[in-house]
Amino acid sequence: HETPELIDKGIASFYSDRFQGQTTASGEPFDQQALTAAHPSLPFGTxxxxxxxxxxxxxxxxxxxxxxxxxxxxxxxxxxxxxxxGMINRGTVPVLVTSVQ
Amino acid sequence: HETPELIDKGIASFYSDRFQGQTTASGEPFDQQALTAAHPSLPFGTxxxxxxxxxxxxxxxxxxxxxxxxxxxxxxxxxxxxxxxGMINRGTVPVLVTSVQ
Incomplete structure (x- = not known):
């Protein structure tokens, strides 16, 4: 049983609807209804x-x-x-980002 | 000499760098270094x-x-x-939007 590793700690925000269907840095079209995120350095697919x-x-x-x-x-x-x-109204919230074991 | 007409009054924000080079609703690629804006209803080219x-x-x-x-x-x-x-650090500011005569 491994302990999830803390990757990062700080403020999360979410995408503007303007970006719906536009091209992400990975080449995939962006979809607000998928469970995806942008991070400065983690490999795509993490x-x-x-x-x-x-x-x-x-x-x-x-x-x-x-x-x-x-x-x-x-x-x-x-x-x-x-x-x-539950952060839609607030816009930004403090979060922890941890690895999936 | 005509008086500029007030179109709108409220809060302005600015684009994320994520949208640089992506496609605007008018079909033009978006350029942070051009003097452009997004509005809910004004005709493109206004x-x-x-x-x-x-x-x-x-x-x-x-x-x-x-x-x-x-x-x-x-x-x-x-x-x-x-x-x-002068709104980069603040992010959002109250503005007036008026027509060009």
Missing amino acids: EVIVTRPDNGREVTVLINDRGPFVRGRIIDLSKRAAREL | EVIVTRPDNGREVTVLINDRGPFVRGRIIDLSKRAAREL
């Missing part, structure tokens, strides 16, 4: 768990894009992933 | 003046995209236009 320590909610996402492009943010989530974390 | 009443700065932009996609926002500006208004 699965990570994103957790909100303030409400205990978590979601597993696949990295398929680069970003965020705003200082202080560590991950950009699809709208579906953001909805699972 | 020029408008965006003014910050709090610091008096203004910029003229061409509408070439649809948006914003966040409630309460009235216009999304390219980064160059946002820089001319």
Whole structure:
């Protein structure tokens, strides 16, 4: 039984609807209804768990894009992933990013 | 001498760098270094003046995209236009949108 490894800790945001159907850095079209995320450095295809320590909610996402492009943010989530974390109204929330074992 | 007509009053934001080179609703590729903006309804090709009443700065932009996609926002500006208004650090600012005479 392995302990999930903490990859990153910081602020998550989510994608604008403007990006729906546009091309991600991995070459895949972006889909707000998929469980995907943008991270600055993790390889495309990596699965990570994103957790909100303030409400205990978590979601597993696949990295398929680069970003965020705003200082202080560590991950950009699809709208579906953001909805699972309950962060749509707030816009940005503190999260932990951990590896999937 | 005509008086510029007030079109809209509300909050302006600016584009994520993620959208650089992607396709706008008008079909043009998006360029952060052009003086363009997204508005919900103005015809593509319309020029408008965006003014910050709090610091008096203004910029003229061409509408070439649809948006914003966040409630309460009235216009999304390219980064160059946002820089001319001095709003890069703040992210969002109250603006007036007026017609070009």
